[in-house]
Amino acid sequence: MRFYILPLAALAIPLVANPYTQFMVNLMLVYVLVAVGFNLVLGNLGQLAFANTALFGIGAYSAAMLMAHAGWPFWLVIVPAGLAGAAAGFLASVTALRGIRVYYLAIVTLAFGELLRWSYIHGERATGGTDGLAVPNSHFFGIALDSETARFYVFLLIVTVLVKAVSNLLQSKIGRAIVAIRDNELATASLAIPTGRYIVLAFTLSGFVVGIAGSLFAVLIGRVIPESFGLIELILHFAMVLVGGLGSLLGSVLGAVALTALPEFFRRFPGLYEMFFGGLLIVFLLVQPRGLSALAARWWQPLRDRYYREH
């Protein structure tokens, strides 16, 4: 039940937030999903795969195209966006399984993301090219998504459901198997755990979660453009996982919230943000490689990540 404290408390945010703050909070929710999905592969499975913006973009474009061209409502495109991301994640896992690991996997997945961005730019008929695609106003089972507040409640519901599912997964035999593969793949197989299957599962599920994050992003921003899914965006995703804490669900949430909020504090000092961002990454890499979640767990033990559940 402790899991629901945060989302329940968040219900009160619209009471105190102005539309702009509310937009930022909604963006945080999108990035929570982005980081949770990315962390599954990068932190828990320990694979240096950089397809995350590709997964994010596929989800966003799938949602935008289905809404703009086919006229589907938002609630109907969420699952297809997730499935499109899952398909791309599955593809990345096949690459990983073929013994293409570490640096090669990093390069292959990076190239995959850039290839997709190229196709968004040149697939003008479907994607709108460099101008992108406007996402029409839509609704979630009748709830019009025409205000930041409405989007917030819908997003909060979706994010809570998905993060809870990932949390359940991590605290189960599957979560343990995924981390076990990261720590010692040969020994994992010796315990009758089908390692290949769990590698595919982690990548595919990561794609599903990040794909759905993409559909939320499309609706929140109102337009999808190729520029949103480039290398800078990837560095942001990476930083969220790293600053939050590799392999930590709480870390994904903390990292996403912190790094979405951060630019706001630097709005009056143009140029300073990039410097601070770079410095922050270096500091975390060198001084606190386990991220904010490890700091949080040091203050309060129950916050540490566990791969089982005390009933």
Next chain:
Amino acid sequence: MLELQHVGVRFAGLQALSDVSLTARGGAVHALIGPNGAGKTTLFNAISGYVALSAGTIALDGAPIHGLTPHQIAAKGLRRTFQNGGLFAELTALENVLAGLHARIDASFAGILFGSRAARAAEREALARARELLRAMGVAHLADQPVKTLSGGQQRTIEIVRAVAADPPLLLLDEPAVGLAPPVRAQLVDLIRRLAGERGIAVLLIEHAVDLVMAVADVVAVFNGGVKIAEGAPAVIRRDPAVLEAYLGHV
């Protein structure tokens, strides 16, 4: 019962094992000894599926297991430990043992995602069993420690607990006593005897320490240069001239 017949392993021009036949029975401890490079660990890797055979057959309880992947062989009831330690360093002792129970936890993917009653019950059961196993082996106090923070002896104990968690009929231990202090070694001998004697596990043991082998083994097989040169009861092996020449002579 594990049966090896005429097993051979070749690595790019090197004949690592030739014509090894061996039978390991439930309830007995079968020690493999021999100098470094004799092929003992290669034999373990061949039995557990990490290395392909170039000749021969391996059967577990009558069914062939050679050609299967490591996790498939493990699913048939084989567990092993690793010479350099096979624990999941970032996980706690309890989580490591839970991983050893993986195949025993009967929970569907959807059940796990949505936290179904059945999935939670299966996990709860495994958790209770893992705690019980740690208690029975006298290491309950290590349950919540990340294994990377444990001593070498504690790590080897946890690895054995994890290996026997799912009641395997066959257990392969690769140099479990390396780096252990004498009292811990005595405990290990006791533990291995109990696994074979009380639980009827067929134990294959690679070990360099002759005293430990003599204390724990029912049968000793001696390897040299990829060939099994002698096999028999410890007292007999101790006096075998070929063994003295090949192995004990080098010590």
